[in-house]
Amino acid sequence: MEETQQQSSVAPSLIGCGALEQFLLLAKTARGPAVIELVQQALDAPGVYVFGELLASECVKEMACDEEGAKSARLLELFAYGTYTDYKNNAAILPSLTQTQLMKLKHLTIISLASKCPMIPYSTLLQELDITDLRELEDLIIDAIYAGIIQAKLDQKNSQLQVECFIGRDIKVESIASMVDKLESWCSNCGNVLSAMEEQMQRANQLKVEGNKERDRHDQDVKQLRQSLKMSGGGEGDEDMKEFADHVTSGPRKKGLRGSAGNKIGRK
Template structure:
């Protein structure tokens, strides 16, 4: 019979050493091993232990209730334990708290916002203070992540660890995953359509931009040519006007000299 507590040491998987010990533990020793595994800190999955031959051999024996208890911790909830309590071993305080933590995990995988009323019922807790203490313990144990919304009296879940899976649930899981894959394919197809449409619009926009830039360049070229013609015309008119002015000036000067000369010629002595 196994009487010493199992030390988890530095094992990568918290349940690994229990699995190793289950290779040699039989009968009452296997029952003791199960009780220790259910109380062990950090052990929240039990599938590997359930697959061990000496554990499965407990079926239909005087120790079968411990095998059923192990299955309850692997797949069930605290409410289910209360319903089957007469046929199962009495839980220790540590086991009771762990099963409630696992019940929290199950509820967290079904809803992202869990009302306190549902939690109080499923966990068989009488007041909100004790409920919030249990939730905080589960968060510190790193089996769920979330926050307490005391205003709306609910638990908002961000993350929850996975639990063991019953063999009969595998078909449902496969169907769910297939639906998820189909949804991903639909979303991917929609995204590809949007990308193609965006690329087409971008191509049209670039061509339109090129046409506009070419038109602007042509207009600038035309305006530049017209400006040059106007400048040349203005330069020609300016040169012609200056020549006439000079001629007029010369004539005026010449006329003044003649009048001056005449005045001097007829002056009396």
């Protein structure tokens, strides 16, 4: 089969919202080594794909002051904002990943790639995820689809992943200004489109009004013509004029005109 499609019944926008809540509650009282364990549990937990709130909690900030805790804090930050390539480049100063964490980070990497371009070549995915086997790559993608974090198609014919939608990742504070600029630009473009549509609607309404006026003028001319014929007395010659008026209003009729001698002359 050249193209495979899988869609999750889970709403992508809701993934991770409730699952993280339990860890945020525990973070209010956790201290010392318990915070490191809490971070590990959050990174391993199924359905947890956003970590910004946990990263901003007081206990994690305090943990980052300790050398061992700082490693866990950096790992948590990487899961919030980074990719698998970032982990490989900094593996020496980060804790080792469990198999579950490894898969989750690769899923998050797919989301980051999809946010830049919805059509992701297999070659890019293989490189970014450090995978050499195509079947392993497709299995990883299918796992992400079933997890509800992306909705996508495996386009095997063109060797690419077509991403239709995906969950949002955490956003760095310094990235907010850029996002605001993009949203304002989008709103401005929407305003321009709406203005153009309103102009077209006004033009269409104007043409409609002009058309109605032209039709009223035509009807009035026909009405006046009929009244003139009626007042003229209705002679034989006038019958031709009456037929002409009928022709104007309803089109030609298959009916003969009377000649001067009263004979009917068939029209061609």
